[in-house]
Amino acid sequence: MENVRPITPHDTADEDGLNRKPPADPEAERALLARIIHNPKEHQDAADVLTSEDFTQPGHRLIWDVIGHQLAENKPIDPISLRAAIEALGQLRAVAGGGLIFEVSNAVGPVDTVHYAGLIHAKTRLRRLEELAIRLRSGVLNGGTAEDLEEQVTGFVQQLTTQQSNNSRLIPGGSFILDRPDTVPAIWGEGDNVLWAEGEALIIAGPPGVGKTTLGQQVLLAAIGIRPHALGLAVRPAKRVLYLASDRPQQAARSMARMVTDEHRDLLNQHLTFWPGPPPKDFIKDPGMLLRLARQADADVVCLDSLKDMAGELSSEEGGQAINSAVQRTLVEGVEVLALHHHRKQGGGKDSGKEPQTPDELYGSVWITAGAGSIVSLWGAAGDPIVSLRHLKQPVAECGPWRLKHDHPRGVTEIWHEVDxxxxxxxxxxxxxxxxxxxxxxxxxxxxxxxxxxxxxxxxxxxxxxxxxxxxxxxxxxxxxxxxxxxxxxxxxxxxxxx
The missing domain is CATH 1.10.10 (Arc Repressor Mutant, subunit A)
Known part of the structure; x- marks a missing residue:
């Protein structure tokens, strides 16, 4: 029997430790449940972070679910009431005949419910990542293709994003409607003069060469603290801007180079990230791509330069809906969106050469303009130092119309004329x-x-x-x-x- 050797505990797991117990924190689960049993009002704070799937112990999961049902029906959640409710379900065995309820109730509860809920949910995230790693490793060992494995990663990220959004976006109707500020929170502007409202996309549109990239970049530089304002209007500070320079990235770099100096290098490195060229995937194929890029850059503002490079066939329903879906998914997660766009090409009829007056005169599907909160139109000949600005769609009152003066060598734009x-x-x-x-x-x-x-x-x-x-x-x-x-x-x- 020289070929036989004893099995040691180490042999029950592979070298990567993939057979070990999944990440969990049962002590935190017990402590959180104890806190809620003694402080029922804090259940909602935990429910904003957790679902029953976050509890790894079946008994803890059952207690959590029953607590939720009891509170929804305005019933008490003391240990005796919980035991009776679980007994009515015929599941006392899952809580050791009721003993687990009393054991949990006597545990020391946390001071901060949200903190403990976060600890528990963090283990859930680790379990999901571990499950993905196991599937990917198994796929590699069993001859899976790179495309299939990458698709698994993409699907995982999309599912995770959706779950996180769904868990945190439910808001009572009264709070959503009535608990709103008296004035529209502004990204760019103030009072009634708002060109970019919080949580709503801004589109700056115009023909080539009228300065839409210049104006957009001035807004972004004001957001990261390099400029004091844009067109005399305040711009809310941003943590980090992601700039998708998809349309002629070198031209975008030259444009911004006129507005900054080497003394701004640290601020630019800290608060501005560029993605040169088109996004990794067409938004039609992957509307969640924009949000993932923003998160990858840790950005709270994204600039799309320009919309025509984000999805093919913008004039089609599919293209317009893909752009709108990508933008709305990003906005709802607290990432603000600025997009540069173009007008429709005018024919040779009576309207040829006329300044656009409505959002319908922008290129592409109506879904694109319908999803924007504010649309600013620039008009003039390419390279003109004086161009007009019209506010085609307003979150509050109309700004302008204005005549803008571009100082191209210095990269400065100001209001040259305004009707008083x-x-x-x-x-x-x-x-x-x-x-x-x-x-x-x-x-x-x-x-x-x-x-x-x-x-x-x-x-x-x-x-x-x-x-x-x-x-x-x-x-x-x-x-x-x-x-x-x-x-x-x-x-x-x-x-x-x-x-």
């Missing part, structure tokens, strides 16, 4: 109607504003009335009369005579 509604009102000959104001703001050349432009002009005048800077009066009689507006004081600052 109050100044127009002060120098008007009599009461000013919304249509007259719309002509001056939106269509000084064509003379006939659209109904939407008239309504936007009316809102601007009504805002002056709300601020006690103007009065609203009836301008003439008859069915066709329009309301008029007059300034609350004269150009010299005096109050008008009573009429």
């Amino acid at each position: 509604v109050l100044d127009i009102l002060l120098h008007a000959n009599g009461a000013l109607t919304a249509q007259q104001l719309a002509c001056q703001i939106y269509s000084p050349d064509k003379g006939k504003p659209t109904a939407s432009e008239v309504e936007k002009a009316r809102r601007k005048l009504d805002q002056l009335v709300e601020r006690n800077l103007a009065f609203k009066v009836q301008n003439g009689g008859g069915r066709g009369s329009q309301a008029g507006y007059v300034a609350a004081f004269s150009p010299s600052g005096e109050l008008p005579e009573e009429s």
Whole structure:
């Protein structure tokens, strides 16, 4: 029997230790359950982090589930009540005839429920990673292809992302609707002048060469503390920006190089990460790719330069929905999105060469613009130092329209001209109607504003009335009369005579 040797404990596991017990923390499970039994109000705090699948001991899992049912029905969760409820289910054996309930109840509870819930859930994450590692190793040893194994990794990450989102996104209706700030939280802007709202994507669109990359980069540099503002409006600080330079990355680098110096190197390295070239996968094939890239870069802001490089066939339903899905998945996880985009190519008809007036005039499926919270349009000839800015879709009030001046050598853009509604009102000959104001703001050349432009002009005048800077009066009689507006004081600052 020279070939036979005794089996030692080490032989029951392979060299990698894959046969050992899965990661678990039963002590933390008992302590958490004890805390909740004695402090039922903290159950929700733990439920925001955990599900019953996080408990590795069957008895602990059963106690957790029964606690949840009891609380949902406003029933007590003391040890005797829990034992009775488990007995009614016919599962007393799983808790040692009830002894486990009393043993758990007597355990020392944690001071911080959320902390202990996090410890337990961390073990779950380790178990999932260990299971994946075992499957991958088995696949390698059994001749699996690289494509199949990589697909397993991608599926695992997507599933994990979905589970984490679903576990933390349920919000009571009253809180979601009513517990909101009075003003829209802004990424770029303040008060009613908001160009980029929190949790909503911003699209900066324009034809080639009008400075949309320049403007977008100025916003991002303000977010990481290199610039004090963008167009005079404050920008909320960002932890780290991920810039997907998919459309001519070297041009994007040259553009930003005009705005920074070597003294900014440390700030740029700390707060800005570039991904040159297209994303690893088309968003149509993998809408979760954008969120994974953001997490890989540890970014809370992403810039897509530009949308046409993120998915093929943007004009198709599939392409538009893929872009929208990728953006919404990213936003809901707290990562803000700025995208650079293009207008539709105009034909040779009567509308050729006209400045876009609506989001419908941007290239691609309606799903792209429908999913954005704010759309800014730049218009002009390529290389022009003066271009126009229109706010085609607004999270609050309309900003502009403005004329912007690009100082290309220095990489600086500023508002060169802005229509001053109050100044127009002060120098008007009599009461000013919304249509007259719309002509001056939106269509000084064509003379006939659209109904939407008239309504936007009316809102601007009504805002002056709300601020006690103007009065609203009836301008003439008859069915066709329009309301008029007059300034609350004269150009010299005096109050008008009573009429």
